[in-house]
Amino acid sequence: MPDPSDPTAGPAGPARPAQAGGCAPHAPALPTAELHLHIEGTLEPELAFALARRNGVALPYASEDELRAAYSFTDLQSFLNLYYALMDVLRTEEDFAELAHAYLARARAQGVRHAEIFFDPQAHVARGVPIGTVIDGLARALDQAPEAYGITTRLIMCFLRDESAESALATFEAARPWLGRITAVGLDSAEVGNPPSKFREVFERARAAGLKCVAHAGEEGPPGYVWEALDILGVDRIDHGVRCLEDEALVARLVADQVPLTVCPLSNVRLRVYEDLADHPLPAMLAAGLRVCVNSDDPAYFGGYVGDNYTAVRDALGLDPTALRTLARNSFLAAFLDEETRAGYLAEVDAHAF
Ligand SMILES: [Zn+2]
Numbered sequence: 147m148p149d150p151s152d153p154t155a156g157p158a159g160p161a162r163p164a165q166a167g168g169c170a171p172h173a174p175a176l177p178t179a180e181l182h183l184h185i186e187g188t189l190e191p192e193l194a195f196a197l198a199r200r201n202g203v204a205l206p207y208a209s210e211d212e213l214r215a216a217y218s219f220t221d222l223q224s225f226l227n228l229y230y231a232l233m234d235v236l237r238t239e240e241d242f243a244e245l246a247h248a249y250l251a252r253a254r255a256q257g258v259r260h261a262e263i264f265f266d267p268q269a270h271v272a273r274g275v276p277i278g279t280v281i282d283g284l285a286r287a288l289d290q291a292p293e294a295y296g297i298t299t300r301l302i303m304c305f306l307r308d309e310s311a312e313s314a315l316a317t318f319e320a321a322r323p324w325l326g327r328i329t330a331v332g333l334d335s336a337e338v339g340n341p342p343s344k345f346r347e348v349f350e351r352a353r354a355a356g357l358k359c360v361a362h363a364g365e366e367g368p369p370g371y372v373w374e375a376l377d378i379l380g381v382d383r384i385d386h387g388v389r390c391l392e393d394e395a396l397v398a399r400l401v402a403d404q405v406p407l408t409v410c411p412l413s414n415v416r417l418r419v420y421e422d423l424a425d426h427p428l429p430a431m432l433a434a435g436l437r438v439c440v441n442s443d444d445p446a447y448f449g450g451y452v453g454d455n456y457t458a459v460r461d462a463l464g465l466d467p468t469a470l471r472t473l474a475r476n477s478f479l480a481a482f483l484d485e486e487t488r489a490g491y492l493a494e495v496d497a498h499a500f
Contacts (some may be wrong), residue, residue, distance in 0.1 A: 175256055176456060176500075177257050178478075178495075179261070180258045180477070181262045181383065182386075182410055183442055183452075184443065185246060185265050185284060187229065187447055188245065188248065188252075189233065189236070191210035191211075193244065194210075200241075201237045201238070203237075206231075213232075216228060221366070223336060226335060228447070229444065229447065233269060238279065239283035239286065240283065241283065242279070242280055242286075243286045246287030246288060249261075250291050250294070252445075254297055255453070256453030258452055260299070260481055261297055261298075264334065265303060268314075277320050278323070300481075301327055302328070302329060302331065302332045302360065303328050303330075304335075305333050306334065307335050307336065307337065308339075311348065315347060325355055325357070330358035330360055332385065333361035333379070337362060341367070342374040345379065359381045363375040363384050363387060364386055365385075365387075365389070368389060373396060381405075383406040383480055384405060384406070386410065387408075388419065388427060406480030408441045408480070409431065410442060411423060412448045412458055417448075423462035426459065426463060432469055432472060432473075439477035440455045440456055440473050441477075471495060471500075478491045
């Protein structure tokens with residue numbers, strides 16, 4: 147149990163300062179919901195080495211600095227290769243709880259008031275870690291989040307789209323005893339060549355079980371994948387979705403239905419979706435009336451947590467307080483919250499002094 151008075155302290159010991167990306171967070175931070183966050187992508191080198199030592203896992207890096215130097219990606223696949231290799235240090239319920247605690251401590255310092263957290267059960271089950279170990283470990287930390295960090299949370303179970311539809315179905319069935327802990331299902335990993343339509347059946351099953359649905363689409367994949375996520379999977383939100391701008395009719399649809407897009411600016415630059423943050427279309431998306439919000443995706447790998455993302459887009463794209471407030475409001479409008487809680491968070495955003 148971390149010391150709630152120290153927002154950077156996790157049970158694994160003092161965390162590194164929250165401004166991992168080198169950008170100073172807002173002071174005080176703009177209240178926000180984080181809706182696109184892979185818990186495995188919050189594994190910082192320090193915790194990876196600590197867990198590797200504890201679990202007797204050999205890492206192919208001599209030091210934390212050498213590992214951090216490996217975080218130089220050319221595209222989504224090159225990132226995923228390291229991402230899957232490093233998560234091998236996560237073995238026990240306690241490991242998953244520590245991972246979530248470390249994220250929550252950093253998130254609080256960056257303004258997060260509500261977090262909807264992705265996890266990738268197939269990546270763990272394939273290594274021999276039972277799905278219950280993953281969910282129970284994460285849930286143990288998330289149960290403490292309101293009191294320890296002042297953060298409400300939801301858990302979103304993602305299917306790996308580069309695995310088969312049958313594997314996704316088997317994963318969903320294996321998770322049935324824990325569905326009460328899960329708010330939504332999602333779809334992530336290597337996008338190109340793995341269209342949303344491949345997962346029609348498992349999303350139907352999830353909706354029938356009362357779960358919400360989200361999917362990564364339109365990051366590296368074409369606008370057609372966003373259409374499929376909307377019309378075939380029936381998603382409530384699109385994760386990324388930046389390539390929607392290539393399709394006028396799609397933008398019109400997303401605006402008309404106010405479908406949320408969980409945009410991840412620093413991730414997009416690190417994975418070369420855009421060469422430079424100054425080229426990011428976030429201002430154009432706001433101007434088009436799209437319900438966009440800002441998120442960190444895999445912050446340990448992409449150079450910043452959510453507050454760092456806000457600071458980076460403010461500085462690189464010249465976003466004024468009105469735009470920043472809209473982004474923060476959008477995050478809560480897009481969250482899977484009851485209306486009373488949502489209204490409370492929106493009031494916090496409205497009261498924020500820039
Ligand atoms: Zn993602």
